[in-house]
Amino acid sequence: MDITKIIGPLNDAQRQAVTAPSQAMLVLAGAGSGKTRVLVHRIAWQIQVEGESAHSILAVTFTNKAAKEMRGRIEDLLKVSAQTLWIGTFHGIAHRLLRRHAKEAKLPETFQVMDSGDQLRVIKRLLNTLNFDDSKWPPREVQWYINAQKDEGIRARHMVEAADIHQRQMLRIYRAYEELCDRSGLVDFAELLLRAHELLRDNPAVLDFYQQRFRQVHVDEFQDTNTIQYAWLRLLTDGKDNLFVVGDDDQSIYGWRGAKIENIYSFQKHYPNHQVIKLEQNYRSTGTILKAANKIIANNAGRMGKELWTDAGEGDKISLYAAFNEQDEAYFVVERIRAWVNEGGLRSDAAILYRSNAQSRQFEEKLMATGTPYRVYGGLRFFDRAEIKNALAYLRLMSNRHDDASFERVINTPTRGIGAKAIDDIRCIARDQSISLWAAAIVLINQRTMTARAANALTGFLELIKNLDKQAEGLALYEKVRLVVEKCGLVELYQKEKMDKGEEKIENLEELVNAARLFDFDQENEENLGELDMFLAHAALESGDSQADDFEDCVQLMTLHSAKGLEFKLVFLVGMEEGLFPSQQSVDDVARLEEERRLCYVGMTRAMKQLYLTYAESRRLYGRESYPRPSRFLREIPAEFLQEVRMRATVSRPVTAVQAKAASLQATGSYKLGQRVGHAKFGEGVVLQMEGSGAQERVQINFKQVGVKWLMLAYAKLEVLQG
């Protein structure tokens, strides 16, 4: 195999990164600069040219999707199966290590992975048993607190009793939560990472083994790593400097969930012999889009410094549309998409990006009304559905009787006459004796204090699980799943549900059997573990797509966060308003505001050909009308890159909106933000900002020809133009 295939398609900077000798390496890869390509080709280079065995290479990503894509591309390039290559998410790899070394990690062999929904339910229940008031101790906050500690590598036992009563109680809950999880053999996502770190830290033999084995370690999206993930990477590469990380400080948008952009800076300290390579040539967007994005991100302090460029030409200007309200905004966007499609564009090349999920509705309504197919990203995923979780809970109980979360989930689902009283009693016994709910249920039955009916029901439940387990013995995985689906009574339960809702749930259960059949057991089973346990872990770690792949050509709707890593020919960045984007909750804090700005940068750099920015002059939010100012990010774009758009045809504006606008103009006796105005010398423009009052009142106007200017209202003879 000749190496031109590996280094041929690369530019200079990329080639430098790919062919560099083994050493600590930081590749700062701007948006659309071929980051994945560098990783893929680097790994191929090491195997083909450096003669590394695939077996000794580790590549870590954040999402299953990225891991899958990378594996596929490496196999394409090398034309061999990359089976022995370890490519996976941080959580997936951590899970693998814990399965292999359960004993050293002080975990039971049958430990089960909880997803965040499971975790929340466990916490809720825990708060109840500890007699904490839900309203004073919101389970979500507790969950956030616990995960934040774990992300920092802090166990309850590391923490000092604080003077603060709130802190002290939190610590108490954290401690109880850890105990509960240990007792039930439950591991949450943060725990996977923390345990994997402790496994390496506390077991020199294990650490040594993996340090020897992984001669090359690669990390994707390094700016998104949290404290514990980075600590884990450092352990693994300690003294070898064989860490190759790719990331972009300008695209760090997950600080709020523990990602430490600082890890990029620390990397340079911890690996003094590192090399930094910047990838700045962009292969995605037009020159105009890149320049505008560069200008925006330049407002952030403390960047590593990077400026995207392209040789693809300037392209169209960025379009700015000031809508009257959110209805008009949606109408405008949908009309533009229709025009795009009429001119032969694909719907799937068009994306509507927003800051918060709630914004999707107005667009969905307008798309629906015009019969335009669309797809909303986010929302319920397959393995998150209640019916699926119920079925999985039965399977988990079969595998591990002490899985309290699953026990509680299905003890009375479908209803089998075990009421709140009985469940309460079981909980009490479990708490008092520090045993699992399953064990407590047996104790309760033996006490013979229950009514015959309740005792029968409870015995029936225990027997059901035992019988299912017995019958499942020797069956193939999918047969086990089918057995459970058929025998646990869920199908009957959903049959009774009215309308198609129940039917859909039954279909999903059938789909679960199918998923089990397709589950590639061998690939994930280096650990020689039970097939069922692997499948259950798979379900927790890979929650699946929210929707089945539809082959229809659809407009794409998603949040800015979920757009990261994607690209579209036509992009609408909507709701560019203060309070929405940047979010109200971020405006008082420089660090958070900068993260919003990075989000804006990410959003803009999704666009390949055309970018539209829209904002509404009035928006119904939380039931009341608000008149937000245009987003500060709009002001950060030099006017030369912008072009104001108006609807070509007369817009059928909702009457109320026009009236509201007229009323507000009269009320303030002044100009409104976004108001189109004319000036004798400067021509036509749009009001961006106002300040002062009376004779001191000034307005900032973005003129089409001459750009942004501040004018004293008293002197500038402005003409109000109808927009």
Next chain:
DNA sequence: TTGTTCCAGCTTTTT
């Protein structure tokens, strides 16, 4: 056990 009513809350999300 189900249906109703009331009430808080209201960024972003993968694993």
Next chain:
DNA sequence: GCTGGAACAA
């Protein structure tokens, strides 16, 4: 102003 969850009544 809407939504989801919890508390309550029947």
